[in-house]
Amino acid sequence: MQESTSSSRISSFYKLEHQQRLEKIAEFLGESDFSQDHFLNTGNTEFQTVDNMIENAIGTMNIPIGVATNMIIDGKDRLIPMATEESSVVAAVCNAARQCRATGGFYTHTSEHIMIGQIQLIDVINPMITKQVILENEHDIKAICNDVDPLLVKLGGGFKGLEVRVLDDGHEYNIIVHILVDTCDAMGANAVNSMVEALSPALEGWTSAKANMRILSNLADKRLSMARATWPTDEIGGEAVRDAMLSAFRFADTDPYRATTHNKGIMNGISAVILATGNDTRAIEAGAHAYACKTGQYRSLSSWGIDKDGNLCGSLELPMAVGLIGGATKVHPTAQQNLEILNIDSADELARITCAVGLAQNFAAMKALVTTGIQKGHMSLHAKNIAVMAGAKAHEVDKVTELLVQSGKVRIDVAEEILATLRHKSG
Template sequence: MKFYQLSPKQRRSILEQEGIELTEIDSDILNKLDQLSENVVSGMYLPVGVVQNLVVNHKKYIVPMVTEEPSVVAAANHAAKIFAQNGGSVSVSQRDGIYGQIVMKITSDFNLKDLKKEIPNLIKKVNIKFSSLVKHGGGLQSIEMVKKDARQFNEDGELLFVKVLVDPAAAMGANKVNSILEFLKDTLLSFPEVQEKLFAILSNYPSQLTTAKVELDPDTVGGMEVAKRICLLSAIAEDDIYRAVTNNKGIMNGVDGVLLATGQDFRAIEAAVGVFASRSGKYRSLSQWRIKNDKLIGELTLPMAIGVVGGSIKARNDVQQSFDILGQDITVGELANVITTIGLANNLSAVLAISTVGIQAGHMRLQARNIVADLDANHIEKNKIVQELVKNKNYTKEFAIQILNELRGNN
């Protein structure tokens, strides 16, 4: 049998015979993980932290975040508290649909004008075939067609590019869009001038845009001078790519944490965000901070192709736990609003730290926690050691052991 055809236990046995030491894992958990991926031999576990009081559109949420970096959760909580003091965020989710693309080879006799006349019929035919999606409020929304000379791709002949927009309702929609594209591709192949399909697949181009906005009293961030410094950092990130990419990484620290917790395709969001940040032709900051009418105003827009049904969401108990925390009745639009607001919160905490004490302090506290993680010490001892490491700004394992010995009265 091939490796992928073996049971997880058999795969583990092969690796162990090669001298690889694998961590112990419950067999039931291992078998469940095997249903989610390929060639499974073990599992990894990440902590689930929460943001306690995120206010979005006058509604309070407890938000789960999956990340190994405690400063990300702490930063989100810190900014969420500031947001709440100022009434929270106002957020709007525009969920028109996600894109799909078909590219086909066509003959020299192909008449684009004639095929475009068939677009209403094609949309109707697809939506009849996928009537269950239509019943849930979704369906194929539009079809656009463009003919291109294949020579620009170092190929003879001509190509037909078909772009579709599909409303996936409450799902992220990748599987449904791909199914629609395959059906539409087969229909197009019935036209005599259409020769063959090159590909038919969804596009992760930015869609389903969500905007979160906050208006803050400068006193809640440390005063007007701090607010002005935040705006200066924002302006620099608009112009300087080195600052922009780090600014955006800080935003995605929080966004990815919630995407992971709620079972989303965070890789698709990351890819779309990269394109969206470059939409002007230059890579820029995703967020903007400015002062208007003596208020510090922050705004963030993100592509947010997510779902609250579909995929593995209902099949995973850990993801369902996250929805229990958020509220099982949360809509896909509300979840998009929450995630984007978390991104803005993490952004505020980062630029606020840079504008005041510097961000390194939080990172070094994380370093201190990592140093003591594998010490043979109890929870109280570890907390005291972390405090001493930070106080003395000495982040070495040797100093941590010295403190532990002093706590225990050892020489």
């Protein structure tokens, strides 16, 4: 590909039609493998919908959607759509769920739907007096916030509480005002952000301080989801496997280097459900990893132990700010279909299901690590991807995959050699 000599300064790119945007890109790139036709195909989502979701849209990127089976959550069988590009994530959840069906599957709990809006006040003259003045005006604060979204209040949500914190940032004292908002079945970012912006002028008037930052916090630690499950010892391979998994948990809980990958495995499952339902993966991930530091050290989000019969018991707790109203959840047609598969009526149900999937994923990853090893567990699915990357056609993929796994060397160069040998023999 030759280096482009065009300028990336394209005036009013957002005003162009779909085809015109692609033509501009082709012009910028010059001679390249860029395909306008590829981006003209937006699959089962009309380009107008895509264009309304983000700026300067040119197309879509399809992510595979799989369905996790075998899940029982709070006594109800569920099928769980998961959107992910990572091999074995869906299979891992299916296997983990199958192995705890005998003990009733997953049991879940959620707290209230409380989101936190933050207002940073700077140029504070007397922090403690300022704090009290704000608290004295809680009644008016509630009225200002609720006037922003009367429908939310009508549904039982709206302003539910006030917190005022004094922070010393090393330069000056900041007053941090938290409004606590029940967002019902919405994730709530738009409602909360609108409230803190509407409240800021009044706070400035009462305190003579300046409102600087006004934004929702994604550390939604007043909107927690919990899941637990029990795996019979004989279902998971005996006491030796159980004890190895418990040791793996303790390792993750005490070492941040291990905890990071341990929690990433949990989020493999959670983020796949969040993405499939059109929710905000970045918000959930940020909140989860911040919550993992709640003791002052980054630790495991999950907890593992044994019951009186010696069975393996796991639990998971983390913030889960999800919604069924607003954003891509309501706009994206595939997200809507995935919600149909889940067959849910509330954001609370979605939070419970998602947390259960995260626990299942964690179980599967730990078990693989202490038994076959993560690579062997991934090998067959990863080998299929490598076979395709090597150029295998549809009728060749299974055979190349099989021979790759047998070789124990799941690499693209090995796949290319296998493919060339097969084609030579068939030729």
